[in-house]
Amino acid sequence: MTKANLVIQSIREVTVVNFEDSSILDTLQIQTIGDALYDLVDNRNCRKLILDFSKVRFLSSSALGMLITLRKKAAAIKGELTICSMRDDLRKVFTISRLDKLFNFYKNEEEALNAFGVIGI
Numbered sequence: 126m127t128k129a130n131l132v133i134q135s136i137r138e139v140t141v142v143n144f145e146d147s148s149i150l151d152t153l154q155i156q157t158i159g160d161a162l163y164d165l166v167d168n169r170n171c172r173k174l175i176l177d178f179s180k181v182r183f184l185s186s187s188a189l190g191m192l193i194t195l196r197k198k199a200a201a202i203k204g205e206l207t208i209c210s211m212r213d214d215l216r217k218v219f220t221i222s223r224l225d226k227l228f229n230f231y232k233n234e235e236e237a238l239n240a241f242g243v244i245g246i
Contacts, residue, residue, distance in 0.1 A: 129161035139241045140171040141234060148183040159191040163198060172204035175237040179210035189224060196227055205229075209237040 130145040142162065149155060165171040176192075199206045209231040211219075219225040231237040238244070 129157045131158065131161055133161075133165070136238060137243050139173040139175060139238060139243055140165055140169075141175045141177060141238075143177045143179070144181050147180055149181060149188040150183055150185045152187060155185065155187050155191050158188075159194065162191070162195050166195065166198045166202060166204060170202065172199070172202060173241050174199060174204065174206045175231075175234060175241070176206065176208050177210050177234055177237075178208060178212070178215065179233075181215065182212065184215055184218065189218070189222070193224070193227065205241070207231060207237050207240060209234050 132143040132145060134141050134143075142165070144158075146154070149158065162174075165174065174195075196206045198204075207229045210233050211230060216225070216230065219228065219230075229240065231240060
């Protein structure tokens with residue numbers, strides 16, 4: 126089985142997930158990443174998530190579907206999911222597909238943390 130290439134850290138009550146791969150395209154890779162992210166919400170009760178896309182250059186439509194599912198899971202436990210540090214070309218995909226209405230986007234991790242009330246880290 127493939128290992129999810131993620132760096133996960135907790136900053137106060139916020140869980141920050143950094144994607145280490147530059148491309149999230151492969152079906153098995155997406156399933157593995159999805160399983161790791163779903164576990165944070167389903168089993169670890171992480172209610173405030175920041176997904177940091179600073180290293181990601183390419184994202185498949187299946188990866189978008191995984192993010193939508195993650196958002197639904199977070200909403201089901203009254204959680205929040207935000208995205209930060211996303212390249213403009215990837216952000217444009219969210220805008221064109223109208224997925225930008227589902228997620229809050231922030232320029233960087235610090236802004237995303239501030240949005241969750243974590244200031245001065």
